[in-house]
Amino acid sequence: MPSTRDHGAPELDPETASVLQTATRMLAGVALRSLDVLDDEVTLPQFRLLAVLAELGPVPSGQAARTLGLDPSTVTRLADRLVAAGHAARGTNPRHRGVVTLELTASGQDLVTAASTWRRQELARIMARLTTRDQAAVTAALGLLIEAAGDEYGITAYSPVPL
Structure with a gap:
């Protein structure tokens, strides 16, 4: 029977763990370098x-906070800077005027598009x-890994999401 860690997941064999850790670092490196553009x-x-707003569209700020796994006040501070720079806009929900919504502006969409384009080209x-x-083989293997992870690590999951 496989050994488990505190969270109850089976432990990986050392070679698989090493390959996955290295692949994670490589993909994270590509994602981080895409911000250089x-x-x-x-x-x-x-x-x-911005990436969450690009994926979800106009969204209540509280939902954006949950999606990112951040405190709502942190998202408010991030949004303040993005709104001031013209990359995001605040609004209200027409059915619930007290709910603050966030959405991308054309400038914010241009930033997301530029980074995404660079990532696709680099990959x-x-x-x-x-x-x-x-x-x-890589495409098939990553497809299986994505399927196994399910929605737990997707952009719309209400848990911390690495972007």
Whole structure:
């Protein structure tokens, strides 16, 4: 029977754990370097909020906080800076005027698009180093991993999401 850690998940064999840790670092590195194309326009936490707004559309600020796994006051501070820079806008829910909503502006969408485009191009460059057969194997393996993770790590999950 596999050993488990405190949270009850089975422990990985050392080789699998090493490969997954290295892949996580590589993918996180690509994500972080994609912010370089934004010329310090936003910080990583601000970009995470922009990415959530790009995925969810106009959303109550409390939902954005839950999605990011942040305190609502932290999201308010992030939103203050994004609104001041013109990358996000505040609004209200027409049915509940007391609910503050957040949404991307065209400027915010341009930032998300620029970073996403760079990421796609960089990942395509990395994948091009592989044979067609290996590219298919990587795609299939990552598809299985994504399926196994389910919605637990998706953008709309109400738990901390790494973007």
